[in-house]
Amino acid sequence: MTTKADIVWEIADRLGVEVPKMSTGSTEPREIFVLVNRYLGLGIDEKQTKPELAKSIVESVGLPWNADFESRGGTVTKAGLVAVLGAVVRHCG
Numbered sequence: 295m296t297t298k299a300d301i302v303w304e305i306a307d308r309l310g311v312e313v314p315k316m317s318t319g320s321t322e323p324r325e326i327f328v329l330v331n332r333y334l335g336l337g338i339d340e341k342q343t344k345p346e347l348a349k350s351i352v353e354s355v356g357l358p359w360n361a362d363f364e365s366r367g368g369t370v371t372k373a374g375l376v377a378v379l380g381a382v383v384r385h386c387g
Contacts, residue, residue: 298321298322298375301372302314302326302375304379305329305382306326306329308379308382308386309329309334309386310333311329311333314326314329322344322375324347326378327347327351328340328347331350334385334386336351336354338351338354344368345363345364348377348378349363351378351382352374352378352380354385357377360377362374363377
């Protein structure tokens with residue numbers, strides 16, 4: 295079974311960057327979205343929340359952001375992380 299940590303690892307691997315540490319409770323680190331933004335040169339305002347950053351990343355390749363990609367408490371769901379990975383794959387080829 296793929297975990298959020300596995301998806302964060304895959305995103306970092308695709309970018310060729312060090313994997314940020316996961317927070318308690320398998321909460322995705324904000325840093326992964328900042329790294330995607332910086333590495334891909336997307337120019338997204340990094341003051342946004344994690345879900346806003348993830349949404350901007352996904353939408354940067356023309357993919358839709360679905361309501362089930364984020365949850366209460368300002369976190370991105372596993373499905374949201376998969377969408378971010380998909381955007382990274384599209385950007386990186």
